[in-house]
Amino acid sequence: QVQLVESGGGLVKPGGSLRLSCTASGFTFSDSYMSWVRQTPGKGLEWVAFISGSSSYTEYAEYVESVKGRFSISRDNAKNSLFLHMNSLTVEDTAVYYCVTGQLFFEDWGQGSLVTVSS
Amino acid sequence: QSVLTQPPSVSGAPGQRVTISCTGSSSNIGGGYDVHWYQQLPGTAPRLLIYGNVNRPSGVPDRFSGSKSGTSASLAITGLQAEDEADYYCQSSDSSLRRVVFGGGTKVTVL
DSSP states (O other), rough: EEEEEEOOOEEHHHHHHHHEEEESSOGGGGSEEEEEEETTTTEEEEEEEEEEOOSSSSSSSSOOOOGGEEEEEEEEEEEEEEEEEEESGGGGGGGEEEEEESSOOOOBBOOOOEEEOOO | SSBOOOSSSEEEOOOOEEEEEOOOOOTTGGGGGOOOOEEEESSSSSSEEEBBBTOTTOOOTEEEEEEETTEEEEEEEESSSGGGGGEEHHHHHTTTTEEEEOOOOEEEEOO
């Protein structure tokens, strides 16, 4: 069955950086669009970014406006891994970050990784 | 303020039918974009409950059903059970925002 396991979350100061990782198994990772979705108590669920699968001629990614220029999504198909590189973090980025399959809707979810941005 | 509007809470007795509404606009649900629903049990990650307005992934009981009309969609739970107590979120895409959008979530309480 599909498994998505996130890692890399933690406590970071405002302005700091963090890299989230997600290891996937149980499906053809390279073919799949992958996304990151975050959840905060105050703002609920929010899509953060997606990256295309190998079915696309070229790899491309999209981001929610609030993270453009600060976050970067990437993947290593040889290692069935998805990443979210987060820079210039602010307190508003505090959330549980989920690695999910899909682009227009999200079929499988990881257990989530908590990112806390606080001084 | 979420782009898609859901009631904060609904409740029902075991065995009853409850519905959760999800109201959008012409740039999302009314613009022909599909609606999807997720269930989040306490302390767990969300799981896909309904996709493409009416479709259930394998393993989802047929007590859960989705519908869509105009700028709104609904999730119905028939034969409500204690294990259905959870938060439910609707999701669609928005042409103006050019991204996926979620509802604010509805807490279902089984009385």
